[in-house]
Amino acid sequence: xxxxxxxxxxxADILPGEAEQWQYVESVARKIFAKYRYSEIRTPLxxxxxxxSRSSGDTSDIVTKEMYDFQDKGGRHIALxxxxxxxxxxxxxxxxxxxxxxxxxxxxxxxxxxFRYERPQSGRMREFHQIGVEAFGVDTPMLDVExxxxxxxxxxxxxxxxxxxxxxxLGDAETRAAYHAALVNYLTPYKxxxxxxxxxxxxxxxxxxxxxxxxxxxxxxxxxxxxLDFLTPAAQKHFDEVKSQLTALGIxxxxxxxxxxxxxxxxxxxxxxxxxxxxxxxxxxxxxxxGRYNGLVKELGGPxxxxxxxxxxxxxxxxxxxxxxxxxxxxxxxxxxVVGIGTEAHQAxxxxxxxxxxxxxxxxxxxxxxxxxxxxxxxxREHAVLVITIGEDELVQHAAxxxxxxxxxxxxxxxxxxxxxxxxxxxxxxxxxx
Ligand code: ATP
Ligand code: MG
Numbered sequence: 001x002x003x004x005x006x007x008x009x010x011x012a013d014i015l016p017g018e019a020e021q022w023q024y025v026e027s028v029a030r031k032i033f034a035k036y037r038y039s040e041i042r043t044p045l046x047x048x049x050x051x052x053s054r055s056s057g058d059t060s061d062i063v064t065k066e067m068y069d070f071q072d073k074g075g076r077h078i079a080l081x082x083x084x085x086x087x088x089x090x091x092x093x094x095x096x097x098x099x100x101x102x103x104x105x106x107x108x109x110x111x112x113x114x115f116r117y118e119r120p121q122s123g124r125m126r127e128f129h130q131i132g133v134e135a136f137g138v139d140t141p142m143l144d145v146e147x148x149x150x151x152x153x154x155x156x157x158x159x160x161x162x163x164x165x166x167x168x169x170l171g172d173a174e175t176r177a178a179y180h181a182a183l184v185n186y187l188t189p190y191k192x193x194x195x196x197x198x199x200x201x202x203x204x205x206x207x208x209x210x211x212x213x214x215x216x217x218x219x220x221x222x223x224x225x226x227x228l229d230f231l232t233p234a235a236q237k238h239f240d241e242v243k244s245q246l247t248a249l250g251i252x253x254x255x256x257x258x259x260x261x262x263x264x265x266x267x268x269x270x271x272x273x274x275x276x277x278x279x280x281x282x283x284x285x286x287x288x289x290x291g292r293y294n295g296l297v298k299e300l301g302g303p304x305x306x307x308x309x310x311x312x313x314x315x316x317x318x319x320x321x322x323x324x325x326x327x328x329x330x331x332x333x334x335x336x337x338v339v340g341i342g343t344e345a346h347q348a349x350x351x352x353x354x355x356x357x358x359x360x361x362x363x364x365x366x367x368x369x370x371x372x373x374x375x376x377x378x379x380x381r382e383h384a385v386l387v388i389t390i391g392e393d394e395l396v397q398h399a400a401x402x403x404x405x406x407x408x409x410x411x412x413x414x415x416x417x418x419x420x421x422x423x424x425x426x427x428x429x430x431x432x433x434x
Contacts, residue, residue: 010126
């Protein structure tokens with residue numbers, strides 16, 4: 001096959017069999033989000049470049065290196081969304097979802113593809129998927145904690161174990177300014193030793209150096225002053241309340257004062273949930289990350305409105321679930337396979353299949369006039385619960401043979417009673433969990 005017809009590096013085809021796993025995760029997420037009163041929002045996959053550059057910050061990796069951006073035919077600077085928050089905030093502002101007629105907090109969730117120009121590797125794709133949530137309009141630590149608690153319920157419902165909850169605070173504007181100065185003071189003598197990226201960050205956004213993946217940077221940063229020593233009384237109080245309410249909910253956490261998050265507009269609480277699953281060779285890997293971003297709504301042209309949310313990487317989650325064997329079997333159940341024996345009977349097959357489907361069950365049949373043996377084989381391959389057979393005799397008697405595949409038990413049922421009988425038998429066999 002020529003390269004032209006191969007998928008792009010860092011993208012994947014999600015095939016039948018796998019797609020059911022995605023549906024499972026998504027349906028669990030939808031159910032849990034609904035309990036916490038989150039509604040779905042669907043925003044465009046592409047936006048004006050500025051929506052993302054503004055919200056992620058000009059020095060973020062996303063903006064400097066990872067954006068999929070282009071000029072469209074009308075000369076607009078467009079970017080495929082690299083994350084979910086910016087588009088949601090843009091929609092929140094544009095649709096004025098903050099008026100008195102809206103709930104406080106205003107809660108939304110999204111699920112869908114994101115695009116980043118990254119070096120592809122396991123758990124790092126160019127098109128990947130996130131499930132995320134945002135809650136606007138309320139500044140209390142209680143909402144930060146509810147958000148983390150919801151993330152916990154989601155991951156534990158999916159069966160994940162051995163997770164680490166890491167939190168930190170970036171304080172308020174005053175905290176950041178004081179800390180910024182102290183950090184620059186500390187780092188400036190090491191300037192020449194820092195990685196190239198971090199030398200640029202030192203001038204533009206020194207906090208990001210704390211997040212550097214360069215080992216030597218990390219060694220330097222290990223002795224840097226801690227932001228926790230620069231919190232204003234208000235920021236300290238917010239953080240203390242987050243910690244005490246997490247404890248009240250029984251959520252064990254670690255504080256990592258060197259944790260900063262990718263986006264510039266985070267403040268107060270930030271958090272990551274990490275897994276040391278064998279899926280990533282036992283190395284701690286972040287699967288869900290979020291925090292509070294009180295400045296962002298204003299930054300994108302809206303009123304002063306606080307926000308808090310998280311994003312979860314679905315590919316990484318699925319890698320872990322499959323590696324840990326906690327992915328439930330997700331097959332499409334087939335209630336009935338209808339077998340037709342002989343040309344005339346075969347004509348009667350599709351009406352019967354349709355009748356079963358209209359009664360609310362999955363049904364299938366042969367489309368190629370194959371021999372009975374081949375039809376039974378197909379029924380087995382598809383794990384049909386029941387096989388309904390019609391031949392010449394059955395046509396004359398206006399009845400079909402219904403066979404329970406698991407037991408071999410067989411009975412003759414008139415066409416008129418077939419769907420009722422069928423429903424009874426099927427429900428008994430599957431105990432109603434259709
Ligand atoms: P990392 O430090 O791994 O690059 P990040 O800080 O860029 O992560 P976020 O922007 O916070 O990640 O995105 C939240 C989650 O989305 C991540 O924890 C991860 O699970 C997932 N994610 C981010 N980038 C990718 C990617 N390129 N491929 C697959 N999943 C990703
Ligand atoms: Mg990244």
